[in-house]
Amino acid sequence: MKTIGILGGLGPESTSDYYREIISAFNAQYTERAYPEIIIYSANINEFMHMVKISAWDKLIEWLGGKIQCLHNAGAEFAVIASNTPHIVFDEIQALSPIPLLSIVEQTSKKAQQMRLGKLGLLGTKLTMESDFYRKPFMQKGMSVVVPAENEQTLIHHRLFSEIELGIFKDSTRSELLDIAKRMVDQDKIDALILGCTELPLILTKNEFGIPFLNTTAIHCESIIEYCIAD
CATH class of the missing domain: 3.40.50.1860 (Rossmann fold)
Structure with missing residues (x-):
């Protein structure tokens, strides 16, 4: 199994929901607790919302791209952004990412x-x-x-x-x-x-x-x- 990277915190409630959903699905499919390895980077939602509010798209791309790089450095083999709104710059982030990203x-x-x-x-x-x-x-x-x-x-x-x-x-x-x-x-x-x-x-x-x-x-x-x- 590949190591999962989750860019979360945008917001925290849904990030924990992602973790529960993934673990629950694996519980349903496997009987021997064959859980995947999951790395979560919980980003600061206030920083994110400030960049969105002032339409600082280049800065946002760099900021999100840096978080994906951190997930990669920690061992993630692919990553997701656990939020819909950041996908406004998904294509730009994917172009910078060292690992595959799955778009919601x-x-x-x-x-x-x-x-x-x-x-x-x-x-x-x-x-x-x-x-x-x-x-x-x-x-x-x-x-x-x-x-x-x-x-x-x-x-x-x-x-x-x-x-x-x-x-x-x-x-x-x-x-x-x-x-x-x-x-x-x-x-x-x-x-x-x-x-x-x-x-x-x-x-x-x-x-x-x-x-x-x-x-x-x-x-x-x-x-x-x-x-x-x-x-």
Whole structure:
């Protein structure tokens, strides 16, 4: 098995979810506790958010690339970024990386294609919803991605960083998110919803309204395991 590198901390709640998902999957497949070796670099989310806020993309690429280099130096044979938003510069980081990287966006688009989905809603941070780095791989596979209305995006972003990223899961917030999802089902006619922030599956834990909620953390972890055990 290959040694896994995880660039986490963006945020901490979902990083621990990655570890649990990977270990749980190996428990299900192997009977002799054949766990993979996992190296985690927990980065400073405040530094990350500051660079995003001021659009310091070159500095962000260098910063994230340095963390990947640290994982490589520690023995990781491939790596993942345990967060959706940093994938806005994934291609640039991959070009600098000394080891292979698995993209959460690419893996999610492949999963959606396998499920024969056509029109998907996307929830995430405001940057994730506003940018096109999610739309592009889906469009290339013949699918479309729609996002919530501007005021809904603002609410989602606020709830993510004032509550969910801090491990605070309120029933009222869950209801707000589900109301947005229901409106997108009714008005935008989406046939699936991408939980495009790795904290969202911690509060939206099951499918609703007769459509699949794509847990990007679980999809990413599935690809991590496949790559880890592949020859």
